[in-house]
Amino acid sequence: MLRTSLLLLALLLSLGTAAAQQPLTLWYTKPAEKWTDALPLGNGRLGAMVFGGVGQERLQFNETTLWTGRPRPYARPGAAQYLPQIRQLLAQGKQAEAEVLAAQHFMGLRDHEDGYEPLKAAWLQKIKAVTAPQALAAPGWQPISIPTPNGWEVAGLDGLDGAVWFRTSFELPAAWAGKDLTLSLGRIRDQDLTYVNGQLIGSDEGISKKRRYRVPTAALKAGRNEVLIQVINYYDKGGLIGVKEQQPVFVAYPEAADPATGIALNPAWQYWVQDQNPPLTPTYQAAYQPFGDVLLDFASTDPTTNYRRELDIRQALTRTRYQQNGATFTREYLASYPRNAVVGRLRAGEKGRLNFRARFDSPHQQRRTYRIDDHTLALAVQVRDGVLRGVSYLRVAAKKGKVSVTDEQIQVADADEVTLYLTAATSFESYQKADADPEKRAAETMRGVSGQSFDKLYKEHLRDYQPLFNAYHLDLGHTPNEQLPTDERILKFSPAADPALLALYQQYGRYLLIASSRPGGQPANLQGLWNESLTPSWGSKYTTNINLQMNYWPAELLGLSACAAPLFGLIGEAAEAGKVTAKEHYNAGGWVLHHNTDLWRGTAPINASNHGIWVTGAAWLTQPIWEHYQFSQDREFLRRQYPIMKQASQFFLDFLVRDERTGWLISTPSNSPEHGGLVAGPTMDHQIIRELLRNTGEAARTLKIDADFEKQLLEAYVNLAPNQVGKHGQLQEWLEDKDDPTDTHRHVSHLWGVFPGTDIPWADQQMTQAARTSLTQRGDEGTGWSLAWKVNLWARLRDGNHALRILENLLAPAETGSGSERGGVYRNLFDAHPPFQIDGNFGGAAGMAEMLLQSHAGYLDVLPALPAAWPAGEVRGLRARGGFVVSLRWQAGKLTGVDIKSEAGRPCELRYGDKKLNLNTKAGETYKLNAELQPL
Known part of the structure; x- marks a missing residue:
């Protein structure tokens, strides 16, 4: 009887827990206050951030092909003639000289490069001709909040380049009469001319320089003193950064005195835009652009109750609901992939209660509505x-109700229900052509969606979306914190307090990949599909020294292989464009890609020679091709893609040179991404190249072609500089043993061979231990994507508890009460670099999968890095190399069952701890095993 009662109690408790579980939903009790509070929708082409406001609703939207730039040459003709000299300088240890030479002659072509300097000089002469008194007397001064740490763009001047004046004042204490002062302004983007009471007291250029100017007593007067600053910004962000200082800024104090004793400048700053049309600055690559905003202005301003805003990622649907004046108002939005449109439905609990105006806004200067x-x-x-x-x-x-349209807005009056349809298109045709008719495209798409009911479009949307999303399931357990709003869950998160938040986070990563990368669209960029700024950080481009690749780490593992199609499209186009760069810069065959590309598929080195000359972007981008074949066993796909792998390998057969000191083949010039400058022989290069050569050789054998070429690959492979263990027990990052064990740089590039590569297998314990030492020395902190990489690395090193510690950092709140930011997540679970970068979301999702199943070593390794904080759980739909779909169950930290579906009929070796099983599988069959790996 007692046993029966206990069983009944356990059943009731389990049912209660199941009932208390929240669906896979992000939800909040107030509207979004800023962009990183808003909730993302996307169909791979059109993306929207939904704010859920009451008085005003905002949908900020993007179309994936709206970028700056144009089709043009990117490679610099004749750059290859300087390659031998650069290599020689590096071999002689003259890094600085090599970087100077490379900066002058080896970087790619910039847009607007020809004739820019005379235009810039003439423009500067014109804007500097305006005197301080003339500026003060100009009409149109407006208030502005200072400082602007992320540029004046976030203070209402989005997209503005040019000359802007700022003014404020300070009161001179009587005790300071006769003393020279220091005026501390912090950092400024980019150039400034600073005046006190009309007298120029200082000028400088460069965002890294801290402006502390001497104010001579002769320039001062009793009482109020006027501060006037002309800020000149040619490109990207501008303004008074100010706050990133170790001492007080926007203060004045006696010269040589403690800045903390200073007096603050008047916080009531004003600005005046003098000229917002500087000559277009030469740029190496293009930037992803926002399109605009849909704004819904509601008539009622009465208070609301029972507000809830949510994103249901099982349905890819946002919903906002609240009560106002006795009626319940509901808004729902979805991004339809079949129709390439964002669709919304607005309803009220009482008839005739919907009254609003709908209008467009856009940050682009050249815009019109009609x-x-x-x-x-x-x-x-x-x-x-x-x-x-x-x-x-x-x-x-x-x-019901009435709809009227002018050139500025749509007015809706007394409606019962409203459906909104949003379409967008650009003139982009291909990376070589941009003459399509966007009006015709937008109209055609609208004809295909308008007139359809929201219910019909919703059901169609679910039929498209849910087969992708529902292919995977994860349950790590449940606690009461699961009932909290998402922003509160983030603040209170720990793996023990809320394991379900980690499951939501991983599924959210899958949702974001589906939303930002679908066949027919562009790949997910640094912000996926979403961007509100004309000057996004790093251009919101495709950064190929880790970030683009990380975006697709979850694709094969988590059942989203179809979402990688846009990536393969980019790789194919970059392979064509990269042939020109290989020839012009290296006099080599094949194709090469450096550390960034854009919509127009630039492949040449950009930015600066100390980090822009990095030659293994193309090599790394062949890894997803080989991975897709390994997971899918799709031989026809491999046959189509093999020429890209072969040409990437051909480049290195031509490019690699013999190191005179060691006799090894090395990669030079290059760098260990964004760390240590231009060098010869960085470890990461050799790991990537080694894997490329091996994979290309295996692909040739699989396809039974290119036997002679395979021999060339093998010869280069065995002569390539090997991984080395340094004097601190670390895996060397460079050819020389010069690592600093106190260095906590965000990149851990030399650990590529552990993950995502396989150059350092678990069986090689010496190199594995050296990699562990290096990873430990780099520390557990970092930017969002860096933390995500470390999760995957610790998982490959089979330390689940350490991987979970990094995950905990990855889910830390990025915004503190003081408004400062750090790596972690924003309120909408977007990853914080900071600022927002989506790669951490994708990398974190992949890292959780690696903790549960690994298949890179030729067998299925079950629960290789299960942390103690996940004692029980279940996962369904994990994918493994060889064409297997795997489901796992565990209790008390031990495997209780595993199901393996074979999609390709390949042999399968399974390992769990010291247990092994070999299966000869048949395509379409599922094999159910117990904890001992015995068939059930």
Whole structure:
């Protein structure tokens, strides 16, 4: 009887727990206050950030092909003639000289490079001709909040380049009469001329320079003193950064005195835009652009109750609900992939209660809105620095009520229910062509979606989305914290307090990949599909020294192989463009890609020679090709993609040189990404190249072709500089043993051979231990994507507890109460570099999968890095190399069962701890095993 009662109690408790579980939903009790609070929707082409405001709703939207730039040459003709000299300087230990020479002659071509300097000089002469008194007397001064640490763009001046004046004041204490002062302004983007009471007291250029100017007593006067600053910004962000200082800024104090004793400048700053049309600055690559905003202004301003804003990632649907004046208002939005549109439905609990105006806004200077018909408004934009145009249509269909349209807005009055349809298109045709008709495209797409009911589009959307999303399931346990709003869960998170938040985080990563990368679109960039700024950090490009690749780490593992199609499209186009760069810069065959590319598939080195000359981007991008074949066993795919692998290998057969000191083949010039400058023979290069050569050889054998070429690959492979253990027991990052064990740089590039590569197998315990030492020395902190990489590395090193510690850092709140930011997550679970970069979301999701199953070593390694804080759980739909789909169950930290579905009929070796099993599988069959790996 007692046993029966206990069983019944356990059953009731389990049912109660199941009932208390939240669906896979992010939810909040108030509208988004900023962009990183808003909730993302996307269909791979069109993305929207939904704010859920009450008085005003905002949908900030993007179209994946709206970029700056244009089709143009990127490689610098004749750069290869300087390659021998650069190599020689590096061999002689003259790194600085090599970097100077490379900066002058080896970097890629910049857009607007020809004739820029005379234009810049003439413009500067014109804007500097305006005197301080003239600026003060100019009309149109406006208030602004200072400092602007992320540029004046976030203070309402988005997309503005040029000359802007700022003014404030301070009161001179009587005790300071007759003393020279120091005026501390911190850092400024980019150039400034600073005046006190009309007298120029200092000028400098460069965002890294701290402005502390001497103010002579002769320039001062009793009482109020006027501070006037002309800030000149040519490109990207501008403004008074100020706050990134170790001592007080925006203060004045007696010269040589403690800055802490100073007096603060008046916080009531004002600005005046003198000239916002400087000559277009030469740029190496293009930047991803926002398109615009849909704004819904509601008539009622009465208070609301029972507010809830959510994103249901099982349905890829956002919903906002609240009560106002006795009625319940509901808004739902989805991004339809079949229709390439964002669709919304607005409802009220009482008839005739929907009253609002819908309108467009956009940060682009060249924009206009215009009426299409009785229900449709259009927005047309032209990017400032580039050829692309865009057109968006917004259509309103209302039940009851009245709809009227002008060139500025759509007015909805007394409606029962409203459906919104949003489409957008650009003139982008291909990376070599940009003459499509965006108006025609937007109109055609609108014809395909308007008139369809929201319910019909919703069901169609689920039929498309859910087969992708529902292919995977993870349960790590449940606690009461699961009932909290998502922002509160983040603040209170620990793996023990809320294991379900980690499961949500991983599934959110899958959701974001589906939303930002679908066949027919562009690949996920640094921000996936979403971006609100004309000057996004790092151009929101495709950074190929880890970030683009990390975006796709979850694709094969977590059942989203189809989402990698846009990546393979980029790789194919970059392979064509990269042949020119290989020839012009290295006099080599094959193709090469450096550390960034963009919509126009630039492949040449960019930015600066100390980090922009990195030759293994193409080699790394062949890894997803080989991985896709390993997971899918799709031989026809491999046959189509093999020429890309072969040409990437051919480049290195031509490029590698013999090191005179060691006799090894080495990669030179290059760098260990963003660390240590231009060097010869960085470890990461050799790991990537070694894997490329091996994979290409295996692909040739699989396809039974290119036997002679395979022999060339093998010869280079065995002569390539090996991994080395240094004097601190570390894996050397460079050819020389010069690692600093106190260095905590965000990149851990030399550990590529542990993950995502396989150059350092678990069986090689010497190198594995050296890698562990290096990883330990780098520490557990870092930017978001760096933390995500470390999760994967600790998982490959089979230390699940350490991997979980990094995951805990990855889910730390990025925004503290003081408004400062750090690596972690924002309130909407976006990854914080900071600022937002989506790669950490994707890398973290992949790292959790690596903790549960690994298959890179030729067998299925079950629960290789299970942390103690995940004592019980279940996962369904993990993918493994060889064409296997794996489901696992565990209790008390021990495996209780495993199911393996074979999709390709390949032999399968399974390992769990010291247990092994070999299966000869048949395609389509599922094999159920117990904890002892015995068939059930």
